[in-house]
Amino acid sequence: MGFVNDTHMAQIIPPTMFHCVTGTWTLAAGAVAGTIAKHVAATDETSVITIPVTLPSNSVGLKGSYLVSIEVDFEILVADCDALAAVVNKVTRGADGAVAVVAAQTFTYDAGHDSAAERIDVDQHRMTLTLATPIWIDNDEYVLVEITADKAATTTMDFLAAVANYTARL
Amino acid sequence: MGYVHDTHMAQIIPPTAFHFSTATITYVAGQVAGTIVAHRAAANQTSLITIPIMIPSNSSGLKGAMLNSIEIDYEILVAEPTSLTWTLNKVTRGADGAVAVVAAVTKTNTLSAATGKAVDQHRETITLTTPTWIDNDEYYLLEGSMVAGAGGNTSDFLGAVANFTLRL
Numbered sequence: 001m002g003f004v005n006d007t008h009m010a011q012i013i014p015p016t017m018f019h020c021v022t023g024t025w026t027l028a029a030g031a032v033a034g035t036i037a038k039h040v041a042a043t044d045e046t047s048v049i050t051i052p053v054t055l056p057s058n059s060v061g062l063k064g065s066y067l068v069s070i071e072v073d074f075e076i077l078v079a080d081c082d083a084l085a086a087v088v089n090k091v092t093r094g095a096d097g098a099v100a101v102v103a104a105q106t107f108t109y110d111a112g113h114d115s116a117a118e119r120i121d122v123d124q125h126r127m128t129l130t131l132a133t134p135i136w137i138d139n140d141e142y143v144l145v146e147i148t149a150d151k152a153a154t155t156t157m158d159f160l161a162a163v164a165n166y167t168a169r170l
Numbered sequence: 171m172g173y174v175h176d177t178h179m180a181q182i183i184p185p186t187a188f189h190f191s192t193a194t195i196t197y198v199a200g201q202v203a204g205t206i207v208a209h210r211a212a213a214n215q216t217s218l219i220t221i222p223i224m225i226p227s228n229s230s231g232l233k234g235a236m237l238n239s240i241e242i243d244y245e246i247l248v249a250e251p252t253s254l255t256w257t258l259n260k261v262t263r264g265a266d267g268a269v270a271v272v273a274a275v276t277k278t279n280t281l282s283a284a285t286g287k288a289v290d291q292h293r294e295t296i297t298l299t300t301p302t303w304i305d306n307d308e309y310y311l312l313e314g315s316m317v318a319g320a321g322g323n324t325s326d327f328l329g330a331v332a333n334f335t336l337r338l
Binding site for chain 1: 174176178179180181182183184185186187197198199200201202203204205206224241243280281285290291292293294328329331333336338
């Protein structure tokens with residue numbers, strides 16, 4: 001029945017898939033012509049941006065997608081954030097009549113984002129979150145990356161996309 | 171160049187990919203911390219929740235994805251609606267200058283009408299009576315029609331999962 005084991009797969013996740021809570025969010029052109037972004041207007045507030053990692057899964061163990069890391073492309077504009085941090089959550093779906101169960105996954109930031117100061121400055125950011133223990137995604141599970149951005153009064157942000165890096169085994 | 175025939179594939183479809191009409195929808199945190207939902211505000215109206223089934227297709231017959239079933243995770247909160255019914259449609263895309271053609275697909279549900287609209291967490295599974303290979307000129311939409319009734323009903327939609335066979 002054939003066998004694929006490709007360790008270099010990647011999946012783009014566009015900003016239209018991002019789930020944004022708190023803030024005035026708009027779909028806007030990116031800072032570079034031809035790009036797209038989800039833009040949050042300036043207000044001193046804490047916004048939560050959750051990225052659904054839309055990879056295929058598989059009901060058989062050690063098959064489907066083995067999630068290794070997620071990269072998030074965003075820009076902080078005008079003024080630094082006060083704080084910005086990420087969480088990687090694995091959600092196990094509830095059976096009918098039961099709630100979902102959320103488990104935070106251990107990960108590391110890339111060298112350019114492993115201090116708080118590096119994550120909040122006005123700049124273009126590609127923040128890579130690498131799982132300490134990559135996970136095979138079961139069909140009853142999915143992964144959400146949650147970014148909490150504490151913005152200053154004049155901070156605006158553009159979220160361009162995310163990329164999930166994974167092994168596909170079929 | 172190889173051959174894959176995997177009957178256990180699944181694809182998460184997040185609530186941000188759902189399409190809502192006749193509803194006031196906000197994207198908020200779910201009831202369980204760390205989850206996300208599309209939240210329907212209370213109103214005595216009939217809302218349509220349409221879920222695009224985003225799995226690969228193929229222009230060769232019997233290849234690509236064979237759709238077997240779709241699971242929907244949602245919660246009915248506060249008040250029970252009058253009804254919630256699901257219709258699965260196959261859309262054949264129109265050629266340039268022509269409209270799309272929609273055909274309802276025969277399927278079964280795991281939840282009874284009464285159970286599926288009760289105040290509770292729900293996982294509804296829609297199973298195609300005849301699983302189908304998806305041509306590149308086709309796609310599937312799962313449409314939920316919620317008649318809220320006098321109670322208004324609030325509800326949270328967490329996501330959906332499409333179960334399919336992948337043949338490459």
